[in-house]
Amino acid sequence: MTDDPKLAGSAPEGPAKPDAAADTPATPQPAAKSDAAAKPEAAAKKPAPKPKAPPEPPKGPEDPLPPDDLEPPAFLSALQQAYPDAVEQLSYWVGDWTVIVRSEALLDIATHLRDDDEASFDYCSDLTASDWPPREKRFDVIYCLYSTRRRHRVRIKVRAGEDDPVPSVTGLWPATNWLEREVWDMFGVKFFGHPDLRRILMPDGWQGHPQRKDYPLEGPGELLLESPMEWLRLRNLQDEAEIE
Amino acid sequence: MAEAIAFYTLSILILGLGVAVITTPRTVHSVVFLVLNFLCVAVLYVVLRAEFLAVIQILVYAGGIVVLYLFVVMLVNLKRQPEEHQDPRRLAKIGLGLSGAMLVELAAIVVYSYSREPSSVTAPSPAFPVQGNVEQLGWLLYTDYLIPFEVASVLLLVAMVGAIILARREL
Amino acid sequence: MLEITPAHYTILSAALFSIGVIGVLVRRNIIIVFMAIELMLNAVNINLVAYAQQLQNLIGQVFVVFVIAVAAAEAAVGLGILLAFYRNKETVNIDEMNVMRW
Amino acid sequence: MATQSAPIFDTDELVINMGPQHPSTHGVLRLVLKLDGERVVDCDTVMGYVHRGIEKLSENRDWTQIILLTDRMDYVAAATNNLGYCETVEKLLEVEVPRRARYIRTILAELQRIGSHCLWLGTHAMDIGAMTVLLYAFRERELVLDLFEEYCGARLTYNSMRIGGLPLDIPSGWDRKVREFCDVMEGKLPEYEELLTNNRIWLERTRGVGVISARDAIGLGLCGPPLRGSGVYRDVRKDEPYAAYDEFDFEIPLGTRGDTYDRYLIRLEEFRQSIRIIRQALDGLPEGPIMGKVPRLLKPKAGETYHAIESPKGELGYFIVSDGRATNPYRFRVRPPSFCNLQGLKPLIVGHLVADVVCLIGTIDIVLGEVDR
């Protein structure tokens, strides 16, 4: 198991699975795809008559600001006052509040949200991530909190890159133990302070992190292993061609 | 005639299984041979008209004590064979010789005593008020041998307490 | 030869007893040594029962009952000691059982 | 002796693999148990044997196709999975679902809860050795499946909801059959109770086994009956009402001791409450359309949301990110209740006997299709 997420895409001798998918044409689906990927010229030529530029991958989530006439709940205002620097932004969309915070201050804010009487978010119902490859800090790590006493919800969002780990909140909510493992497994976001950061759903020796946007749906191919960004551009081209 | 057939068959079985007990390299096999040995001895008791003892032999020995052995063998999950370690001070050959000498001695005694006129002494037990092997044995145990019997039961009690204390995890 | 006398039983018993002695003296696995002791006790029992039959007297059988009781006690205590020893030394080799306390 | 007072007799620690091929790990869960005698001293949970990448797949399918994938997660409660997903997308699209559709959805979800709890009851009792309960519970589950079959033609993976409403209205006479089923089910519950609730062996096997305090349960993120068994009042149906639950009158059973027996009683009571909800919904079933006004091409505005519903296993949440451009979600995440409850297994079983392990796997009611996704 590679601990370095960068290695994941370019390990010279991975376990059988990813390489085998690219080398052996026995399984038709992955082989066909990796063929297409292996011949970038052919794939690039195809949409050539149409000079339409391939769509850029989305740069990041919208994180819409709350409307002006909407007051954030008291605990959020209190949080903003308590940690003016750490809270980057408040966001509101279809009834859900999100706090975007700096990862350095995550533990402080999480502790505050858990212990503050107004907030008392004692229940971490979900922890997940989303991947926005063009961005420098490509991952959003999202904590869905719930309070069993006050019965309200909030989401915390932290931005993380491949190499800057996020503090683990397992000490605050033991529930996040497996959830952080899953995020590590699926995205390669590292959590420091986690007691047992192993893969959870994928096999222990797996290369790569499947939920990343630059990880192909059909499994890793050769091109992906060599240059993920190029692979992503080509895939977007292909998708465009299919839609046409 | 029937007794002779039974005796020789059983003797061969008993001795063969006895040899197997002490020669088999695997302890579990030894225990199995020991059980079979005891079963044969029980049958021998039947031949000798000691039905109660035969049953007790199976019930207590085969069904109880040897199960204990088996239990211990399974519990003692050996990481290395005990026979591997050889103590230099150990003189197995001399031990073998010693036991051989003892066998010779026993044989000599037997041969010597039976080379003389076989003494057909019978010392029948006093008349019992009850009939049957079990009843008579019970009668003896609860009249003449009452005190030894009670001592034996106390011995068993002490052994039980001792075994429990020894086998407990923390002392 | 076809008539089985107590002598036959004595010889059988002596042979079984010797097997037990060999086991005790030669084997190093203490469980096997215990089993060899059981063999010796059985050899004695055979003798007792045979003579009880010969003498038409049940006292021999009474003694067998006591021997079995003692054997049961011996097995229980012996195996208890063995377990206590094993969990400290992780061995059942009698050659390594050369200390009085541990 | 005194100098080595550490645990002495640990030489017999036995590591056994429970699963993935084991009759009572409810699928392909694998537990690596470290045993001291029969007592579990440590446990590692290994999963992922049926990881099909449903989240990844869903990010490459369009919004309607995903409904079909959600069926495959908790395959014993497919309708609630559909419901959670559809509601989340509706929340993103800000679509109003017609009242009739919401009522029918509620009926389906509660029928599904009964079906799922039947399966749980049967297998849980079977793990503890009471095999007749299994057959009885499956007998009733069959009735639920028949009802679903009549509604949507499928018996396991229903694909029974659409974004904005329902694909089908209820067939004529279906509501009468549901009522009949409610009567039958109510009559059968005493049979289960007779076999188990006051059975001495059942009591000994479940009472005081796997006790977890309310504080620990919240901290471990348990949800559904395991959380309520510890006395935490938490039910998404009451706290954050969805579908039509705010219009019905029902109660949330709570446990007091937080042991296996309490969780058993809670689920039995949930049968009754589900029947109560279904009856109310059938009584007040409004007329009207079953599909809301949904655009032909589903393309929610860019944004993200988390929406939870109470599945039979607990809080089933969907976190969906839309980038506002594609006809598929940018990020599709399921918060599987089985997964989160399974995390509570280790603290529950450490210190218990092997026999309790199967009992505790049963009591947290997992479906591996949902744990692994």
Next chain:
Amino acid sequence: MLDTFIIPLLKIVVLLNAILISVTFMVLMERKVIAWAQSRLGPMRVGPYGVLQAIVDPIKLILKEDITPVKADKMLFSLAPILSLVPALVAFAVVPFGGDELFYVADINVGLLFFLSVTSIGVYGIILAGWASNSKYPLLASLRASAQLISYEIAVTMTLVSLILTAGTLSMVGIVEAQLTDGVWYGFVQPVAFVLVLIGGLAETNRVPFDLPEAETELTGGFHTEYSGMRFSLFFLAEYANIIVISAVTAILFFGGWLRPFPNVEALAFLDLIPGWIWLFSKIFLFLYLFMWIRATLPRYRYDQLMRIGWKLLIPIALANIVVTGIVKVLV
């Protein structure tokens, strides 16, 4: 020659065949009884109402591939099923199916003790099967089994002492005759002993709720996890033969064996028209049905609970029962 060898041999042959055949049909009976308890039909395909299932099942088991695990102790692995079956069959030697000498193989004066000692050998089959499989689940099961069987054997033996006190004999035939002279089934004289023996019998035959050594949902089949084909069917045979013998012995000891109900009430003499062995068989069937009924109804005990029941409940009650019986015997 005829009396000493040929006739007993014939009896043994007949008895063994009868046991083996009745075991196969007992499996069918069990499947049917449990199916009815669970509102199912049970086997219905082979023959009318699935009757021929009893013949098809053994054929299937015999024809199945017999697998020996590579790491197993080959000798003990083969020996274990035999060690398990033989005592179960030998125990039938002292079971009288009627008062006449025709109906039993042997009536030895230590019959009851013989029965107890022979069944106590059966534990070896289970322990060795678990050990020889060289597999962890069977090993756990065999450790469970050895502890369970020995504990319950003690309880049953002690309980039977009070019955022996009442009957004054160890011979099986003698016990039934004692019930005739006393004019009452000992089930009514020794109700406590009867219940204890029934519970102990369940435990000694590894039946629900004491089926821990098999515990399919915990130990994946327990000691016979690694067995298949013929050797598995030997275990199967042993288990059911044990159930039959325990039922038979319970019927003999507590329900008057081949005696009709109220054996000394003259008004019911017309019941004697029914032969004794039919009475005994119907009693055995009653117990078999009871065993199956229990299996369909009850969950399984846990290991520590099982040991607690054995040592802290059954054995003290059995001891108290002996004391009470002794006092009553002296006073009356």
